[in-house]
Amino acid sequence: MAKPSRFDDESTPLAQRIAVGLSKVGLSLKFQAWQAAGARGLSPTQGQVLALLLTSRTGLRPSTLAERLAVTPPTVTDTVKALVAKGLVERRADASDARVSLVVLTAKGRAEAKASASWPDFLSSAVEVMAPPEQEAFFRGLVKMISTLQREGQIPVSAMCVTCTHFRPNVHKDPLLPHHCAYLDAPMGARHLRLECDEHDEAAEPARSEQFAAFTG
Ligand code: SF4
Structure with a gap:
C-alpha cells in the first residue's frame, strides 16, 4: 500500500x-x-x-x-x-x-x-484497459521517451518534471515514492510525474542531463 x-x-x-x-x-x-x-x-x-x-x-x-x-x-x-x-x-x-x-x-x-x-x-x-501497475510502468517509459525526443530536438519542449530544476529523482528509499519535488516539498512516484506544470522551472545543462541519468538510472 x-x-x-x-x-x-x-x-x-x-x-x-x-x-x-x-x-x-x-x-x-x-x-x-x-x-x-x-x-x-x-x-x-x-x-x-x-x-x-x-x-x-x-x-x-x-x-x-x-x-x-x-x-x-x-x-x-x-x-x-x-x-x-x-x-x-x-x-x-x-x-x-x-x-x-x-x-x-x-x-x-x-x-x-x-x-x-x-x-x-x-x-x-x-x-484504462491496463492494470494500474502496467499504467505506471508505461507512463515511466513514456516520460523517458518524451524527454529523449525533447533532448534530441524532435519535439518542442514541455514543462515536465524530469527537466525541472525542482525535480529530485530517486532520492527516497520508498520504491513507490522515490522522487521528490523541492518546489512543493513532497515525495513523488512515477504515477505523479507531470508532463505540463505551471511551477516548472527548466533546469540548465549539465544539471538537466545529470538529473535525467539519475531518473533513468
Ligand atoms: S515544480 Fe512541477 S514540474 Fe517541477 S518537479 Fe515539481 S511538480 Fe514537477
Missing part, C-alpha cells in the same frame, strides 16, 4: 496523463489534424496555442508559448492577436509581474480547445 502524498490530491489521473503523453509523441500527426481544423477557421498554430493553454491553470506568457511550440515570438504575437479577435483568448496582467501579460482561454476558447483536442480522452479509455 503506497504512503499518502500531497500529490495524490493534486495529480490528475495517471491514465489521463499517459494519454496526454501519447498525444505529445504524436504531436506531428496532431499538427496535421489541426490543419483539417481549417474549416473551423483555425490555423495549425492557433490550434496548438489553444491546446497548450488548455493544459495550464493560470495561462501562459507569450515567451513560454513560443518556447513550447518552437516558434518565434512574432509568430506568437500574430497568433494571439488573431485568437483575441476571434474571442478565443484574452490577455491578462501577470500577478507576479505587472509588466508581463498572460494569455488565457476565454470560455468560448476553452470549449473550442476541448472540442478540437478530444484525442487524449479517446486514448484514455484504451489506456
